[in-house]
């Protein structure tokens with residue numbers, strides 16, 4: 001079945017498409033659009049919205065003998081179905097004829113939309129989905145532009161909170177059942193459901209039931225209309241003002257692909273980005289709020305001995321202190337591959353050892369893995385650590401007690417939490433990172449760096465898939481770019497006068513020096529699997545990732 | 559190539575210039591005694607005709623309901639980026655809580671506005687109108703930015719023929 005092809009005729013032209021696809025996917029793969037609401041490539045087919053109607057016919061055969069019926073020219077006739085079929089629920093077959101652009105199909109779409117809009121409240125001005133609503137888009141493209149309905153519309157419940165995360169507006173629901181299927185199939189729990197019948201059908205849920213899940217907000221992305229909207233994003237900003245940036249979720253080593261929505265330097269929301277090899281179209285709810293910590297605890301100015309100073313001055317002081325020797329570097333699993341590479345060079349130049357801690361957390365078997373830091377594998381590949389890090393810095397503790405360490409260059413980690421609180425008085429701590437914590441407050445020098453939303457970089461997830469995140473918003477004025485900072489320290493430590501590299505130039509250097517990372521200069525947006533066989537002896541804590549790509553790898557986008 | 563044009567010879571009266579001076583004085587004197595048409599602006603203010611496109615303002619309907627629902631379409635359409643809306647949810651204790659959405663703040667920067675009227679045209683709620691003001695001044699730039707309360711105060715009431723939200727409320731009450 002895998003690579004089998006069937007010949008189909010769509011709108012009068014012949015094509016070859018993969019066998020086993022439904023008509024909707026087949027057309028999508030050929031760039032022919034069929035509108036749909038209830039179909040979702042990752043969920044079971046419901047066939048309830050009828051938006052995807054097409055005309056379909058198969059080569060005619062004599063019922064009794066099975067012999068082909070020919071027309072006067074000797075060509076096999078096409079037996080057209082008397083009624084349109086739903087393209088999401090019909091598989092392609094050899095010789096099938098499909099019409100998606102006939103006047104009849106256009107009529108079907110117009111009629112379906114008219115039915116859907118009969119009881120729709122038409123409150124786009126106050127609906128958060130406006131701008132990314134399928135009902136809006138299709139009404140523009142395929143609908144009739146005026147209403148013939150003069151009767152009173154049905155009244156349903158509006159503004160009903162589902163837990164703390166979602167607001168349900170039953171009047172806007174078009175009964176596609178995507179949310180119901182998602183809860184059943186992905187979360188494994190029935191949360192939403194329909195009540196009543198006919199035009200009175202209402203999307204609802206039990207008030208006193210356990211309706212929570214860390215994946216519930218995916219129903220908001222999946223809902224084709226504004227019936228389910230996110231409480232945290234409710235009435236914050238219209239979607240068309242927001243700029244989207246491709247990013248990677250920093251919540252865990254699952255490496256969920258995300259889209260960051262921002263305007264004027266402020267992040268408004270994070271949504272999943274489709275990647276069939278990692279997260280399909282889903283992400284955890286907790287991952288959607290990883291940007292909040294930067295709103296609350298962003299480090300936005302440099303300090304020396306807790307008094308504010310110019311960033312340049314703090315950097316030069318840090319560089320001087322590093323020259324005194326006895327340096328230990330604490331890296332973290334949120335740093336990009338590029339930064340880790342530079343850090344490795346810096347460690348060589350200062351004769352320092354790099355320490356790192358892991359951040360264990362419960363593995364939910366879905367898209368939150370057992371490792372909270374997204375790029376531990378990047379550290380292994382760049383060689384700054386050689387074994388899987390422990391959740392504390394015991395090695396460093398022994399070194400400090402042994403008197404071998406005078407200065408700790410700490411990147412973003414909270415040393416107090418990692419078991420070093422009683423030792424920090426005796427050493428110089430240079431803290432650099434994007435977030436404030438107890439260590440930054442105590443540090444001799446404290447420097448603001450960029451967060452993952454403010455820079456470009458590469459992370460390697462639990463599948464050894466290297467993925468790219470991009471800069472979404474500007475960093476605070478006083479912050480320095482991590483690469484500039486580390487490369488500057490390296491320049492001072494080695495005494496060489498090289499130009500501070502750009503991210504692109506740095507990737508080219510890494511690609512030429514590291515065999516595993518040889519393609520890191522051209523990572524596609526779906527990422528690239530690296531050869532992790534060198535690390536097969538290491539016992540990784542994470543459970544295996546879900547295989548979303550499965551049998552059909554050519555899925556229609558949402 | 560040069561063309562030689564012969565100069566017209568002036569008559570005696572023309573050479574005295576007196577007829578020209580006298581006819582000029584006649585026009586001046588005629589207007590001196592004619593009724594005045596200019597206005598002592600700014601001491602006197604002109605009558606603004608219907609349909610004049612002055613500064614954009616927000617309006618209430620005849621029930622005194624603030625009409626804007628902070629859909630931000632005017633902000634989107636404004637070619638000079640003069641409008642900045644901060645959307646928010648209407649508080650639960652308000653009698654208009656069922657409308658769900660309204661602006662927490664609505665700013666129009668009058669140093670940017672070009673009086674094009676596109677905001678009025680885009681508004682699905684007929685909440686923003688081109689008013690009658692044409693001369694707006696302040697001592698600071700910030701003074702030229704008008705906020706929601708000022709905008710509603712200047713805008714006043716514009717009777718609404720449809721009263722859509724009132725109908726929705728009545729329907730829901732049933």
Ligand code: SF4
Nearest residue numbers: 173174176177179223
């Ligand atoms: S709430 Fe949204 S996703 Fe659920 S059935 Fe209604 S329209 Fe579909």
Ligand code: SF4
Nearest residue numbers: 636671672674675677
């Ligand atoms: S009148 Fe034109 S320029 Fe002025 S606020 Fe409205 S849309 Fe903007």
Ligand code: SF4
Nearest residue numbers: 626627629630632681
């Ligand atoms: S004035 Fe009109 S267009 Fe502008 S935000 Fe308010 S309702 Fe929307």
Ligand code: FES
Nearest residue numbers: 038039049050088
């Ligand atoms: S998408 Fe085919 S019936 Fe809904």
